[in-house]
Amino acid sequence: MSAREEILARIRTAVAGARDDGPADAGIPRGYRAVRQVDDLVELFAERVRDYRAIVHVVPEDDLTAALARVAGGRRLVLPEGLPGGWAPGPGHADPYTADGVLTACAVAVAETGTIVLDHGPGQGTRAETLVPDHHVCVVRAAQIVGGVPEAVARLDPSRPLTWISGPSATSDIELNRVEGVHGPRTLEVVIAT
Amino acid sequence: MSATFLGMPGNFPKNAAEAVQNSQLRFNLRKATHTIRDKRAAVVGELPDWQELRAAGKAIKDHTLRHLDRYLLQLEEAVTRAGGTVHWARDAAEANRIVADLVKATGETEVVKVKSMATQEIGLNEALAKEGVTAYETDLAELIVQLGDDFPSHILVPAIHRNRSEIREIFLREMPDAPAGLSDDPAALAEAARLHLRERFLRSKVAISGANFMIAETGTLVVLESEGNGRMCLTLPRTLISVVGIEKLLPTWRDLEVFLQLLPRSSTGERMNPYTSMWTGSVEGQDFHLVLLDNGRTGVLADEVGRQALRCIRCSACLNVCPVYERAGGHAYGSVYPGPIGAILTPQLRGMSSDLDASLPFASSLCGACYDVCPVAIDIPEVLVDLRAKAPHGAAERAGMKAAGWVLNSERRLGAAQRLASRMRRFVPKRRLPGPLAAWTDTRDVPDIPEESFRDWWERNERA
Secondary structure, rough: OOOOHHHHHHHHHHHOOOOOOOOOOOOOOOOOOOOOOOOOHHHHHHHHHOOOOOOOEOOOOOHHHHHHHHHHHHOOOOOOOOOOOOOOOOOOOOOOOOOOEEOOOOOOOOOOOOOEEOOOOOOOOOOOOOOOOEEEEEEEHHHHHOOOOHHHHOOOOOOOOOOEEEOEEEEEEOOOEEEEEEOOOOEEEEEEEE | OOOOOOOOOOOOOOOOOOOHHOHHHHHHHHHHHHHHHHHHHHHHHHHHHHHHHHHHHHHHHHHHHHOOOHOOOOOOOOHHOOOEEEEEOHHHOOOOHHHHHHHHHHOOOOOEEEOHHHHHHHHHHHHHHHHOOOEEOOOOHHHHHHHOOOOOOOOOOOOOOOOOOHHHHHHHHHOOOOOOOOOHHHHHHHHHHHHHHHHHHHHHOOEOOOOEEEEOOOOOEEEEEEOOOHHHHHHHEEEEEEEEEEHHHEEOOOHHHHHHHHEEEEEEEOOOOEEEEEEOOOOOEEEEEEEEOOOOOOHOOOOOHHHHHHHHOOOOOOEEEEEEEEHHHHHHHHHOOOHHHHHHHHHHHHHHOOOOHHHHHHHOOOOOHHHHHHHOOOOOOHHHHHHHOOOOOHHHHHHHHHHHHHHHOHHHHHHHHHHHHHHHHHHHHOOOOOHHHHHHOOOOOOOOOOOHHHHHHHHEEEEO
């Protein structure tokens, strides 16, 4: 018998006497909040991202281009394909291994947890492009912010590679002291366009 | 579960008695566990629907386990459809064989690793070393353990038993590229690790990971981490091999809405961990292999009481609140799974034939703090008590229990025994019982035997 057949057979024997709760997951109690009631999504999201010691700017959509130029400040940034027109603060730097940073859009953001999610679609770069450079500038449009995790999961497409980012890279492995900046970008800068 | 963990032979009481003599260890552990339990309590307290999330998490896992065969097949189909290859491993040896062959097929002799409990459980690093393949741990705490030729003592923070000055010494001794003037500031130590591993990440062609969750419906794997070493390993190498226990499955994509709230808050005490990676099959041209691991899990599944241990999502909240773990430390449990969850998981995965494994169900005061904090509501005390009954007991203990059962089973015999005890009460020592019974009085006083039992008193007064 192959390992696959043997493991499946062992499972069937093991659960044979257990009560069958039916094929669907209809019996699962989902009494938790499906939607977060949040008065000001931008304010809560900004506060929660700052809690992770990331840099947050809240700018009106009309000022986004100027704000991104200020944030870039002459750094050599990777500018991924599909970045919306007018965002590029200068010529892009193609090689993530020698760039100073990377500028991306995002797929969705979660206010309650201060999380941005990349699905690496247009304007979000490959996974390596958003990982290797030491400084990540991410633009979040106000309409992309949802209240809680369930709303974010519902908006995302699981067939895409997804990267959930909550603050800069960190470790607490030494005496549980939080230290920002290990292998991922040591600086996370989030620009919220309202 | 193979016996690759060589932390300590002996048994838990002996190991714990030695560990509590180490005041540095106790200080490190106390500081760390109290910090993290306070953080957890704060972020769990923020969610008004925590108990509802916990109930959902428990129900989803129970449902998955009940239909594990069907969901595994669904997962296999989804991963294969997305360009991945699925392998099945009955035990540690088979899993190690599969991984070693996959690595050798790439022609590489070095692999980078993301922290993974499953690969520790099967002793993968040691197995690869025998095949001429060097595995480099990239999680900071795992790196500290690996460089220090040490054993992990905590599920989340394997080097929790080490303080900053010990870590500095290990780095200076074992890391050739450590800066000469390295201080014991955690930021400086993290920086040294960053530089040490950076080049290795960029060079490595093969990575090995575990996974926190697998989604049957979509074939998606999920890894939660903090440092970015996970992202490095999952993204940069050409070949990715993930070794995952069959119980890590969730039926639907939607189920993540529950577990992405339960796990970070229970584990690191954060609203969300810095990085979570999700991928389905082969991504960006990567070669992806998934090794599904049984290694004793189907045996646990067959136990009606013990199977709830398979709900575990390895958050380690139970370790951080456990008064026994806090004092004895993780090494005393002699397994990659220490603490309360280890005390119920290890004896079920490995059996109770060794002294150590048979002693683990007793490594608890049954206070129940672990059950209170468990995000999937595993009733650890219930399983401990059940395992205690199944553990081997000495001939004298069995005879004593049999005699007690005989007496307690009959009202007449109990009454006679009580009257006999009352008459003999002058001869029963107050402090220490003689012979083998002395072990019981090491930490307890002998209860007073009354001059007359309640049942005799009642009988007398009713008649009067």
